[in-house]
Amino acid sequence: MTDPNTTYTREYARELDQKDPLASYRSEFYLIEQMIYLDGNSLGLLSKRAEKTLLELLHSWKTLGIEGWTEGDYPWFYLSESLGEKMAPLLGADREEVLITGSTTSNLHQLVATFFKPDEKKNKILADELAFPTDIYALQSQLKLQGLDPQEHLFKVISADGHTIDEEVIIDAMTEDIALIVLPSILYRSGQILDMERLTKEAHNRDILIGFDLCHSIGAIPHELSKWGVDFAFWCNYKHLNGGPGAVGGLYVNQRHFGQQPGLAGWFSSKKEKQFDMAHELTPALHAGAFQMGTPHVLSIAPLIGSLSMFHEVGIEKIRTKSLRLTSYMLELIEQKLKEYEFKIRNPKEEKNRGGHIFLEHPEAARICKALKANQIIPDFRSPNGIRLAPVALYNTFEEVWLTIDKLKQIMDEEQYKKFENKRGVVA
Ligand SMILES: *Cc1c(COP(=O)(O)O)cnc(C)c1O
Numbered sequence: 001m002t003d004p005n006t007t008y009t010r011e012y013a014r015e016l017d018q019k020d021p022l023a024s025y026r027s028e029f030y031l032i033e034q035m036i037y038l039d040g041n042s043l044g045l046l047s048k049r050a051e052k053t054l055l056e057l058l059h060s061w062k063t064l065g066i067e068g069w070t071e072g073d074y075p076w077f078y079l080s081e082s083l084g085e086k087m088a089p090l091l092g093a094d095r096e097e098v099l100i101t102g103s104t105t106s107n108l109h110q111l112v113a114t115f116f117k118p119d120e121k122k123n124k125i126l127a128d129e130l131a132f133p134t135d136i137y138a139l140q141s142q143l144k145l146q147g148l149d150p151q152e153h154l155f156k157v158i159s160a161d162g163h164t165i166d167e168e169v170i171i172d173a174m175t176e177d178i179a180l181i182v183l184p185s186i187l188y189r190s191g192q193i194l195d196m197e198r199l200t201k202e203a204h205n206r207d208i209l210i211g212f213d214l215c216h217s218i219g220a221i222p223h224e225l226s227k228w229g230v231d232f233a234f235w236c237n238y239k240h241l242n243g244g245p246g247a248v249g250g251l252y253v254n255q256r257h258f259g260q261q262p263g264l265a266g267w268f269s270s271k272k273e274k275q276f277d278m279a280h281e282l283t284p285a286l287h288a289g290a291f292q293m294g295t296p297h298v299l300s301i302a303p304l305i306g307s308l309s310m311f312h313e314v315g316i317e318k319i320r321t322k323s324l325r326l327t328s329y330m331l332e333l334i335e336q337k338l339k340e341y342e343f344k345i346r347n348p349k350e351e352k353n354r355g356g357h358i359f360l361e362h363p364e365a366a367r368i369c370k371a372l373k374a375n376q377i378i379p380d381f382r383s384p385n386g387i388r389l390a391p392v393a394l395y396n397t398f399e400e401v402w403l404t405i406d407k408l409k410q411i412m413d414e415e416q417y418k419k420f421e422n423k424r425g426v427v428a
Contacts, residue, residue: 008336013402016329022322022393025310029242029395036377036400040392041216041357044242049306054244057302074305076298077272081289083301084250086308090316091214091233092224093252096287100237100250100301101268104215105134107234107251108182110291112142113263115180115209115232122179123148126208128165129156132188135213139182163190163346163359170194171202180209185223185233186216186355189382191347193221193355197228204229215239218250220323220356222316225252232257240356240392241311243304248297253288260284266293310394319393323356326391326401330358333405341412346386357390366428370420371411377404381428 006012017023030046031037037045053074060072069077084098091098102110116125125139140150157173159165165187174181181203186193196212203210211232217223219240225233233252237243262269265282269290274283284290311319327347334345347359362368362385369381380388391401411417 008333010399010402010406013329013398016325016398020322020398022314022318023397025314025394026397028310031395034376036396036404038389038391038396038400038404039378039380040242040395041220041239041388041390042380043238043245044240044307044392045395046244046303047242047307047310049309050242050244050303051306053304053306054299054302057298057305061298074302076296079298079301080248080268080292080296081287083304083308084288086305086312087250090218090223090311091226091252092222092228093226094255096258097226097255098250098252099288099292100248100304101292101296102251103249104213104234104236105138106293107249107291108135108138108213109142110262110264110293111211111232111234111251111253112139112180112182113145114260114291115211115257115263116142116146118146118148118153118179122177122208124153124155124177124179126155126157126170126173126178126181126183128159128170128183130159130163130165130187130189131156131182131184132213132215135182135184163187164192164348165194167195167198170199174203174206174208176206178206178208180211182211182213184213184216186214186220188216189346189386189388190359191216191355191357191388193217193348193353196230197224200228200230216355216357219311219316219319221320226254230254237304241304242307242394244300246300247304248301251288251291253291255287258286258288258290260290262291262293264293268292268294268296314394322393323391324351324354326393326396326398327354327356327358329398330389330391330401330405333402334358334360337405337409338412356392357388360387360389361385362387364417364422366424367417367420367422368408368411369428371417372404372408374416374420375407375411377407381424383424383428 060068080101083100085095088095088098143150209231214235218235236249238247344361348354365385
């Protein structure tokens with residue numbers, strides 16, 4: 001560590017930016033003028049490449065009409081599969097195991113409808129009490145569709161500190177009656193990374209299937225889903241992958257499960273050569289394509305094509321390295337500059353357990369976030385008292401991290417937050 005007196009200056013942050021090998025990617029994005037955007041883990045920014053591929057697909061509609069299904073640079077009929085192939089390296093997956101389709105929630109429904117097969121002995125689902133609500137709602141409704149009471153059949157692992165989940169406690173909860181486990185790869189509030197490899201191994205030792213919600217890890221950290229043997233996974237593409245609002249989501253199914261009938265079938269679950277036979281007997285694709293339902297949302301996939309090309313070029317390892325440097329630097333500044341205030345750092349501090357964002361708690365969090373916004377800094381408020389700050393590797397800078405913490409200190413010193421009501425907005 002260098003001398004703290006220099007480390008904590010704006011000049012030092014600028015030096016870090018000058019030495020940053022990914023610095024050139026910032027100009028690939030439409031940055032919002034005068035704004036420090038630290039919410040890329042909720043909605044990533046638009047890139048020029050994403051805009052370009054969106055316009056290209058619009059153009060294919062304009063110039064090809066229905067021929068666009070099979071013609072042009074990105075034939076629509078194969079988009080879910082072809083983009084799945086491009087995304088496979090981010091997942092450590094075989095190209096046939098990945099499909100771009102649906103949304104986080106609809107993919108979770110599909111996967112649970114396919115893989116949860118309760119019997120006399122095994123008829124419970126294991127999740128965690130800090131899970132994102134949509135995951136819990138989906139699991140509850142899947143249980144009800146099977147005629148099972150969620151109160152009894154959905155077991156949620158308890159968090160001891162309200163922020164993180166102890167893997168030992170998860171493993172202890174893998175009892176004989178558990179048929180299926182659904183957990184996040186990274187917890188959406190605290191940013192804790194769960195050890196997917198270990199949990200998968202322990203689940204399989206007990207004859208339990210396991211799947212992960214990758215919303216906060218896709219595009220932020222590397223994955224080795226195939227090597228780890230994870231049964232299935234699902235995610236959205238509008239957070240770290242910058243696919244745009246409402247971007248089509250993704251799913252992964254391990255190849256050992258190929259050939260199964262999808263729980264929720266549709267004509268796009270078909271083997272491609274068979275689909276237009278229009279038979280009433282489904283012949284499912286022999287890869288992850290079996291879990292697609294209907295026509296792909298072509299224009300909502302389009303930006304992802306351009307955005308993903310940057311992830312390809314850079315590689316997820318380098319993105320992770322820079323992300324950790326940014327969050328480490330932010331933590332250092334928080335500890336140095338904000339120690340007199342009541343901020344509690346709730347994300348894990350060790351790098352191996354820390355995802356792509358910082359999570360702070362403060363009793364005045366709602367209005368501190370409003371004060372940050374009034375100062376052109378975009379955080380993410382999480383009720384009741386959480387502030388998420390996500391410096392993103394491809395477009396945020398060390399100087400922005402420095403400016404953010406500097407501004408936060410000023411907001412606290414001057415009690416600027418007192419001008420606002422301590423209440424969340426409708427979308428927060
Ligand atoms: C963002 C997010 C979702 C969102 O689900 P959608 O179906 O895309 O609306 C689900 N789960 C987690 C953990 C998330 O972070």
